[in-house]
Amino acid sequence: MPKFSIWLGSNYFYDATDGKVPSSTFALGYARLIARGKIINKVGYHIMGDVTGFADASSGLSTSRSILMQAWISYDPSKYAQFRVGQFKYPFGIEAYPGLIKWKFVAPSYATIGITKKLGTEGKMFRDVGAQIAGEIALGEKTSFFYKAMVMNGNGTNMRDNNNEKDYVGNVGVNLPFNITVAGSYFSGKTYDANSDGVNESAFSASVSLKQKQFTLQGEYISATNTFIAKSVKPSGYYFYGTYKFLQKIEVGVRYDAFDRDTEIDNNSQNRVTIQSGYYFTKLNRIMLNYEIRKDDKKANLGNLLSVMFQVVL
Numbered sequence: 001m002p003k004f005s006i007w008l009g010s011n012y013f014y015d016a017t018d019g020k021v022p023s024s025t026f027a028l029g030y031a032r033l034i035a036r037g038k039i040i041n042k043v044g045y046h047i048m049g050d051v052t053g054f055a056d057a058s059s060g061l062s063t064s065r066s067i068l069m070q071a072w073i074s075y076d077p078s079k080y081a082q083f084r085v086g087q088f089k090y091p092f093g094i095e096a097y098p099g100l101i102k103w104k105f106v107a108p109s110y111a112t113i114g115i116t117k118k119l120g121t122e123g124k125m126f127r128d129v130g131a132q133i134a135g136e137i138a139l140g141e142k143t144s145f146f147y148k149a150m151v152m153n154g155n156g157t158n159m160r161d162n163n164n165e166k167d168y169v170g171n172v173g174v175n176l177p178f179n180i181t182v183a184g185s186y187f188s189g190k191t192y193d194a195n196s197d198g199v200n201e202s203a204f205s206a207s208v209s210l211k212q213k214q215f216t217l218q219g220e221y222i223s224a225t226n227t228f229i230a231k232s233v234k235p236s237g238y239y240f241y242g243t244y245k246f247l248q249k250i251e252v253g254v255r256y257d258a259f260d261r262d263t264e265i266d267n268n269s270q271n272r273v274t275i276q277s278g279y280y281f282t283k284l285n286r287i288m289l290n291y292e293i294r295k296d297d298k299k300a301n302l303g304n305l306l307s308v309m310f311q312v313v314l
Contacts, residue, residue, distance in 0.1 A: 002037040005208040017303035030136040080135040092185040093147035110259030111222040111237025120154040128152035200227040261264040284313040
């Protein structure tokens with residue numbers, strides 16, 4: 001029998017941008033229904049639908065639509081080689097790869113949104129259709145090597161391929177004592193669209209994280225190159241954050257992230273400091289408050305942003 005779960009997220013945004021009346025917005029962030037289970041031993045499935053879309057914490061806007069987010073079948077003959085085919089998150093980076101109910105901040109970093117989310121150019125959902133092999137190999141008592149490799153269409157969710165050239169994603173890393181993880185990702189692909197004869201894309205990321213019961217430290221650098229016929233666009237960025245949980249239910253944290261939309265162009269970057277606090281009713285049911293102190297070379301009067309997320313997992 002399948003196991004069902006429901007994810008609900010409701011957001012509130014208060015944007016204090018200078019030069020205009022501050023905006024106050026409520027948004028239904030997500031309402032997701034998930035079904036997963038085993039067909040037979042070692043063969044499983046996962047289906048996830050989002051009936052509202054995801055609220056953009058940076059703009060305070062929510063896209064209302066119903067969409068199939070994930071649908072995949074897995075075959076796990078051993079821990080060294082596990083196979084998955086269907087639609088799911090491609091294994092690039094570490095910030096947005098876990099389910100959003102486990103994210104430490106309301107919205108991912110600028111670099112994750114500006115690069116990781118858009119791989120394949122046309123997708124913009126952190127997901128694509130393809131096949132993946134993954135595994136983990138023990139190197140010692142508390143040390144292991146892991147890998148994921150995926151071949152995908154490169155067009156995003158619920159889309160067939162529009163060319164014969166596939167996109168490739170790889171992620172490798174090591175788990176070390178004290179729950180330290182060091183990892184790297186690489187993406188290579190080509191996309192055709194109505195505005196160009198072709199876009200060659202490549203991207204890589206390098207990350208390190210330390211996760212303990214009470215605190216988390218994490219940092220990541222992400223860079224990409226999108227090559228058009230007439231020019232190349234080279235975005236890059238990074239973030240690092242720390243969180244600490246006390247009294248078992250209260251968590252506080254701070255993140256700094258910076259992003260350059262194109263390193264070949266001056267005055268094209270943005271950065272922010274995000275202060276986080278949250279109260280956990282249970283492990284996944286919580287209220288989270290983020291306050292973003294923002295700067296953007298393209299928006300001189302950009303103000304700060306307050307966002308509140310109410311999350312329920314059933």
